[in-house]
Amino acid sequence: MNLTPRLRQLLALGLLLVLLLALLLSLAITDLALRVWQRLSALPPWVYVTYGVLLVVFLGAGFWLLYRLLRSPRRASADLSDAPLDETGLEARLQAAEARGIDVAAARSELAELGARRATGHLYVALFGEVSVGKSSLIRALIPGAEAEVGVEAGVTREVRHYRWQSPAGDALVLADVPGIGEVGGELDELAAEEARRAQLVVYVTDGDLTRSQQTVLERLAALRKPLLLALNKSDRYSAAELETVAARLRERLAAADVAAPVVAVSAGAQREVLRALPDGGETRELRTGPPEVEALRDALQRAVDGDPQLLERLRDGAIFALAAERLAVAERDWRRQAADRVIRSSSRKAALAALATVAPGADVLVQGYIGTALVRELCELYEIPVQTIDIQQFLKSVQTRVGRVMPLVLSVVGNGLKAFPGLGTVVGGVVQAIAYGLIFDALGRALARTLETRGRLNQTAVDQAFREVLGEDLEARARRLAEWLVKNQRGRGD
Known part of the structure; x- marks a missing residue:
C-alpha cells in the first residue's frame, strides 16, 4: 500500500489517540470495579453474593436478547424438512401433514409400492428407449411367452408393464416395459422416469448411434446413480466391422458424458423377407423371424445382480423415498x-x-x-x-x-x-x-x-x-x- 508521508502521520496520530482512549477507559473501569468491590466487602456476605447473582442474571439476559435479535430466522419445520431422508423421517412428515388436513395419499402409495416390492424380493429392471426401438420385442426374447405389446407403429406401449423373469442363476427379476421416449418430443416421459426411480437396474435400448436428445435422456437416467446397461438392439443388421464401429462410438459418447455403462449387442430376432419356392414352380415372399441373440444382455444383467444386492436395495429405497417426498x-x-x-x-x-x-x-x-x-x-x-x-x-x-x-x-x-x-x-x-x-x-x-x-x-x-x-x-x-x-x-x- 503506497501512502504519502502526510497520510502516514495522520494515521499514526489517530492510532495513538485510540490507544490513549482505550487506556483511559480501562483505568476508569478498573478504578470503578475496585471501589465497588471495596464497598461490597464491607457489607455482610449475603449482600455481595446477592449483588453478584443479580449482575450475572442481568448480563445473561442482555446477551440472550442480543443473540435473539441478531440470529438468522429459521423455518419452523426445518427439523423435519431438512432432516436426512429416511423411512422414519418421511413417516413423521406424513403424519404431521395428515394432522393438518393435507392429502398424502400419493406419497403413501409410493411407500406402499416399496413395501410390496420388498415383500416379493424381486429385483426390478426398467427398459428404456425410443419408440419402435424394440424394447417389447427384447423382453419377449428374454422371456419366451411374455405377452408384451409388439408393433411397428410408434407408441404401442403407453403404460408400464411388468414381466417376471428368472435369470440363468435363478434370481427372480421383473422387467418393466415403459413408454417410448419419442412420444414427447424426445423427452423422458414422466411415467417412465418414475419407474426408473423405483427400479434397481436400468437398461437403455438403442438400435444405433445416439442422437443428442437420446444422450440427454441417457445422462438423466445415469444421474439416478443406479447400475445402467446400454443395449444395442437389432445388431443383426450390421456386419461385424460395422457393429464394432457403432459400439465403439457408443462407448466414446458414454465416456464423454462420464456415464459408466457397459455396451452389449443384442438382437430380439429380426423379421426378414425371404422367397419360398412353391410346388408348382412359383415363388412367394414370406416374413421369417431369425433367432434372438440376447445372451450378452442376460450375462450383463446377471453380473449387475451379483455385484452388490444390498447396494441395489439401498439405491432403490432412497429413490422411492425421494419420490414420495416429492409427492x-x-x-x-x-x-x-x-x-x-x-x-x-x-x-x-x-x-x-x-x-x-x-x-x-x-x-x-x-x-x-x-x-x-x-x-x-x-x-x-x-x-x-x-x-x-x-x-x-x-x-x-x-x-x-x-x-x-x-x-x-x-x-x-x-x-x-x-x-x-x-x-x-x-x-x-x-x-x-x-x-x-x-x-x-x-x-x-x-x-x-x-x-x-x-x-x-x-x-x-x-x-x-x-x-x-x-x-x-x-x-x-x-x-x-x-x-x-x-x-x-x-x-x-x-x-
Whole structure:
C-alpha cells in the first residue's frame, strides 16, 4: 500500500489517540470495579453474593436478547424438512401433514409400492428407449411367452408393464416395459422416469448411434446413480466391422458424458423377407423371424445382480423415498395454495367492507391496519415462516407508497368495468373505491403468497415485483366478481 508521508502521520496520530482512549477507559473501569468491590466487602456476605447473582442474571439476559435479535430466522419445520431422508423421517412428515388436513395419499402409495416390492424380493429392471426401438420385442426374447405389446407403429406401449423373469442363476427379476421416449418430443416421459426411480437396474435400448436428445435422456437416467446397461438392439443388421464401429462410438459418447455403462449387442430376432419356392414352380415372399441373440444382455444383467444386492436395495429405497417426498411436497404446495386463496379472499372482502364504511375521502387501504396485519401474519404462518410484528409494520409501511400510486389506475379500471353492472344503484356510495381497496388487498395477498412460496421469506423487493404483475391480471373480471359479492352482502344486510 503506497501512502504519502502526510497520510502516514495522520494515521499514526489517530492510532495513538485510540490507544490513549482505550487506556483511559480501562483505568476508569478498573478504578470503578475496585471501589465497588471495596464497598461490597464491607457489607455482610449475603449482600455481595446477592449483588453478584443479580449482575450475572442481568448480563445473561442482555446477551440472550442480543443473540435473539441478531440470529438468522429459521423455518419452523426445518427439523423435519431438512432432516436426512429416511423411512422414519418421511413417516413423521406424513403424519404431521395428515394432522393438518393435507392429502398424502400419493406419497403413501409410493411407500406402499416399496413395501410390496420388498415383500416379493424381486429385483426390478426398467427398459428404456425410443419408440419402435424394440424394447417389447427384447423382453419377449428374454422371456419366451411374455405377452408384451409388439408393433411397428410408434407408441404401442403407453403404460408400464411388468414381466417376471428368472435369470440363468435363478434370481427372480421383473422387467418393466415403459413408454417410448419419442412420444414427447424426445423427452423422458414422466411415467417412465418414475419407474426408473423405483427400479434397481436400468437398461437403455438403442438400435444405433445416439442422437443428442437420446444422450440427454441417457445422462438423466445415469444421474439416478443406479447400475445402467446400454443395449444395442437389432445388431443383426450390421456386419461385424460395422457393429464394432457403432459400439465403439457408443462407448466414446458414454465416456464423454462420464456415464459408466457397459455396451452389449443384442438382437430380439429380426423379421426378414425371404422367397419360398412353391410346388408348382412359383415363388412367394414370406416374413421369417431369425433367432434372438440376447445372451450378452442376460450375462450383463446377471453380473449387475451379483455385484452388490444390498447396494441395489439401498439405491432403490432412497429413490422411492425421494419420490414420495416429492409427492408430499406437491400435496403441501396445493394445500397451502388453497388455504392462501381462502385467506386472501376473506381479507379482500373485509377490506372492501371496511372501505365502504369509511366516510373520509381518500382513505388508505393501510388505515385498515388490523386487516393488513392479519393477512400478512396468516400467510406467514401458513408457509411456516417466522415473522415479527415490527417486520409486518415495516412491510405494510413500505407497501403504502405503492398503493397510493396504483389507486387512481385501479379506480379507473373498476369504474369502467362496473358501468353496466346491474344492482350497483342499491349499494351505498363509495362502492367503486371499496372494490378498488378489495382488489388491492387481493393483489397484495397473492403477491405475498407467491413470494413466500418461492423465496421462503418475507422479501419486500420480490413482493413489489409480484404485486405489479398480479395487479393487472384479469383486473376487470375480478372487480365484477367482488362487486357481485358486495351487492349480495349489502342486500342481505338490508333484508
